[in-house]
Amino acid sequence: xxxxxxxxxxxxxxxxxxxxxxxxxxxxxxxxxxxxxxxxxxxxxxxxxxxxxxxxxxxxxxxxxxxxxxxxxxxxxxxxxxxxxxxxxxxxxxxxxxxxxxxxxxxxxxxxxxxxxxxxxxxxxxxxxxxxxxxxxxxxxxxxxxxxxxxxxxxxxxxxxxxxxxxxxxxxxxxxxxxxxxxxxxxxxxxxxxxxxxxxxxxxxxxxxxxxxxxxxxxxxxxxxxxxxxxxxxxxxxxxxxxxxxxxxxxxxxxxxxxxxxxxxxxxxxxxxxxxxxxxxxxxxxxxxxxxxxxxxxxxxxxxxxxxxxxxxxxxxxxxxxxxxxxxxxxxxxxxxxxxxxxxxxxxxxxxxxxxxxxxxxxxxxxxxxxxxxxxxxxxxxxxxxxxxxxxxxxxxxxxxxxxxxxxxxxxxxxxxxxxxxxxxxxxxxxxxxxxxxxxxxxxxxxxxxxxxxxxxxxxxxxxxxxxxxxxxxxxxxxxxxxxxxxxxxxxxxxxxxxxxxxxxxxxxxxxxxxxxxxxxxxxxxxxxxxxxxxxxxxxxxxxxxxxxxxxxxxxxxxxxxxxxxxxxxxxxxxxxxxxxxxxxxxxxxxxxxxxxxxxxxxxxxxxxxxxxxxxxxxxxxxxxxxxxxxxxxxxxx
Amino acid sequence: xxxxxxxxxxxxxxxxxxxxxxxxxxxxxxxxxxxxxxxxxxxxxxxxxxxxxxxxxxxxxxxxxxxxxxxxxxxxxxxxxxxxxxxxxxxxxxxxxxxxxxxxxxxxxxxxxxxxxxxxxxxxxxxxxxxxxxxxxxxxxxxxxxxxxxxxxxxxxxxxxxxxxxxxxxxxxxxxxxxxxxxxxxxxxxxxxxxxxxxxxxxxxxxxxxxxxxxxxxxxxxxxxxxxxxxxxxxxxxxxxxxxxxx
Numbered sequence: 001x002x003x004x005x006x007x008x009x010x011x012x013x014x015x016x017x018x019x020x021x022x023x024x025x026x027x028x029x030x031x032x033x034x035x036x037x038x039x040x041x042x043x044x045x046x047x048x049x050x051x052x053x054x055x056x057x058x059x060x061x062x063x064x065x066x067x068x069x070x071x072x073x074x075x076x077x078x079x080x081x082x083x084x085x086x087x088x089x090x091x092x093x094x095x096x097x098x099x100x101x102x103x104x105x106x107x108x109x110x111x112x113x114x115x116x117x118x119x120x121x122x123x124x125x126x127x128x129x130x131x132x133x134x135x136x137x138x139x140x141x142x143x144x145x146x147x148x149x150x151x152x153x154x155x156x157x158x159x160x161x162x163x164x165x166x167x168x169x170x171x172x173x174x175x176x177x178x179x180x181x182x183x184x185x186x187x188x189x190x191x192x193x194x195x196x197x198x199x200x201x202x203x204x205x206x207x208x209x210x211x212x213x214x215x216x217x218x219x220x221x222x223x224x225x226x227x228x229x230x231x232x233x234x235x236x237x238x239x240x241x242x243x244x245x246x247x248x249x250x251x252x253x254x255x256x257x258x259x260x261x262x263x264x265x266x267x268x269x270x271x272x273x274x275x276x277x278x279x280x281x282x283x284x285x286x287x288x289x290x291x292x293x294x295x296x297x298x299x300x301x302x303x304x305x306x307x308x309x310x311x312x313x314x315x316x317x318x319x320x321x322x323x324x325x326x327x328x329x330x331x332x333x334x335x336x337x338x339x340x341x342x343x344x345x346x347x348x349x350x351x352x353x354x355x356x357x358x359x360x361x362x363x364x365x366x367x368x369x370x371x372x373x374x375x376x377x378x379x380x381x382x383x384x385x386x387x388x389x390x391x392x393x394x395x396x397x398x399x400x401x402x403x404x405x406x407x408x409x410x411x412x413x414x415x416x417x418x419x420x421x422x423x424x425x426x427x428x429x430x431x432x433x434x435x436x437x438x439x440x441x442x443x444x445x446x447x448x449x450x451x452x453x454x455x456x457x458x459x460x461x462x463x464x465x466x467x468x469x470x471x472x473x474x475x476x477x478x479x480x481x482x483x484x485x486x487x488x489x490x491x492x493x494x495x496x497x498x499x500x501x502x503x504x505x506x507x508x509x510x511x512x513x514x515x516x517x518x519x520x521x522x523x524x525x526x527x528x529x530x531x532x533x534x535x536x537x538x539x540x541x542x543x544x545x546x547x548x549x550x551x552x553x554x555x556x557x558x559x560x561x562x563x564x565x566x567x568x569x570x571x572x573x574x575x576x577x578x579x580x581x582x583x584x585x586x587x588x589x590x591x592x593x594x595x596x597x598x599x600x601x602x603x604x605x606x607x608x609x610x611x612x613x614x615x616x617x618x619x620x621x622x623x624x625x626x627x628x629x630x631x632x633x634x635x636x637x638x
Numbered sequence: 639x640x641x642x643x644x645x646x647x648x649x650x651x652x653x654x655x656x657x658x659x660x661x662x663x664x665x666x667x668x669x670x671x672x673x674x675x676x677x678x679x680x681x682x683x684x685x686x687x688x689x690x691x692x693x694x695x696x697x698x699x700x701x702x703x704x705x706x707x708x709x710x711x712x713x714x715x716x717x718x719x720x721x722x723x724x725x726x727x728x729x730x731x732x733x734x735x736x737x738x739x740x741x742x743x744x745x746x747x748x749x750x751x752x753x754x755x756x757x758x759x760x761x762x763x764x765x766x767x768x769x770x771x772x773x774x775x776x777x778x779x780x781x782x783x784x785x786x787x788x789x790x791x792x793x794x795x796x797x798x799x800x801x802x803x804x805x806x807x808x809x810x811x812x813x814x815x816x817x818x819x820x821x822x823x824x825x826x827x828x829x830x831x832x833x834x835x836x837x838x839x840x841x842x843x844x845x846x847x848x849x850x851x852x853x854x855x856x857x858x859x860x861x862x863x864x865x866x867x868x869x870x871x872x873x874x875x876x877x878x879x880x881x882x883x884x885x
Contacts, residue, residue, distance in 0.1 A: 067758065129774070129775035133788050140784050172767035175759065239697070281697075450772070498684065545689075550691055552689070
């Protein structure tokens, strides 16, 4: 297999324009002759479905939730970046591009990121026209806030619910097309396999989650927009239903999986309160502007925080990183929290937490100012923990939040399987080894509104109208049989352990050995533990119920079975990348200050893995990352 | 703490439902209500019984997927939170908690605590949008929106589409849901061209879906996890009346 990134020629800033000037088009009368399947209805899938339908294609849209409005993009809080330069503070397409490349520690594809920055401004226009109620100045113009990794104010927002409002924008655009009959919507429907006909992606096999019915759908092209795979770690800030099944089944059908070990761990989440915990909630990073992070100096100090005198507190970020203090970068802060907890100095019942203390800020600024700045976050913290952060420090701990890795795609956002497109968090292309805040919403909408609608035509124009297979060919029947056999196998085990028990065990292995810091010995151990756990799963899992109705256990079992395979690939990739970059800190490669030591000579590539069988060593294909316009530099924010 | 749960179990809408009692022991007051259901489901699975089906996803109060009537109140005892943000510290040790699905003609039951809220999607498809194709938009700052109007629109736009308003209403009316979406779009300059058509189409679809009439008792506002204001129903009524008079 040879990976061809299809990056257009010409200078970086003209590539997208040149590309659009020369790609193939589908004429308006022919568009209605093409069917496109889109799986997932988050920002990427929803915007793509609406836009392709507006253009005249027949869209079939699938989601696992009861309505397309519920995809987990809805939970994004902070905002969306765009190079509008409305603030007149020196922002530009190039600056947004460069910040994103640098934020990703020089492991993203230059041409894709530049295109992302170019279309970012159009996204804001489109969303405003749809009625997204962005925050405004009194004069009626849009307002901005600042976010990490940038020196300009380019983040647009709708209170703390930017993701919700952008998603409802996509959803309403979809509703218009569903009403017009150009999108056929399949809610509560899960994609369980990809169907390849003559080497091209031509359909999917789904399970109706209410009736259990297995069905095939054919199309001229298939688009996956199913988000990230962070739930492999069990506890994360993802929605409980978010899963990797669609991309993993596509991977098993031949789509390469790129940089699976690039998983973002966010430093400020509310810690786990017990082993019943089902998910983690993010607290905005902005809190570290005024909060001071500390733990007791003594191991196992169980006194209440207020009873621990100043000289017995270790403000470890200020101590270790005097220049940055509490505003040390995300990866450093996360790792430092892990270290003090590993030393037995963590706080809270579980010992996995550190204090984020606003005492000094309240003394300095007064409670009112702190309330104005962070009131809604303090309320949210109170709702979950029932603790008053004005009176006692918050407890925070890092958590899995996003995955930069995903299915490999070329400049067209097409995987190595012709006809299979992958957009949004599900692909790997734009964030390198670390994503900046407020960039996930930007990428999802860029892909769906402004990139895929062009690039998919370049593929569809090569397909004769009406040439798509019917959904009853041998390939579809075989895939349906595989899906049914697998479900029956899961239901037939009737073992002793629950699905959750396996999922928690896998999550623990990944978190311990492939979390905030990774090393060779730990990764090698994980590579022994995961296959053993997977074997045990297939012999001893208890999946109650039947396949012919709503069976949430069966749904989860299928997803956990996939994580047990994907988990091994995550670790394999982390072991193979013998350097540190962005989120991926290999303990063997760090500066004395604990910064990542990149190895550009050997690892300036995207690692695209080819599936060779469950438990078999996957083949590694390297796409070299060639930088034409930026200098590879040490990622320093000092 | 220990809790006794009385949970509505119903295999499908074609079969009769009934309450079943479960004991949940050694619970932590910091557990969320749904985490308690997770624990009970683990127990049921281990005992060879069928776990309780319930809808949930984000578990941070924003996706609108979770539902449930808890002790007679949609989304449980606390104000302005969804079921997923309800914690056991809102209950007492030894309590018996009754858990039912949202009950309304417009929300047919699927299984146990899961109902079909696709009627809301169809109401949205009737007019809950601004007709602007991708690529047609003018520069975002070309359409100024005063801060007060933008804030009001945002207040309405916060609706998470959970359906608690319907479950709380004695008439199972969907007025608060419809009012929130109509108000969000009709307040904004972008929404003006389709203002009347939108109000008519969405209200008509609501009626067709079998939701009842609104008598403004305000029970919807009281249970709304986002605190959507009853005043938006007045706004909808004005827009609807205007549309009827001038169509």
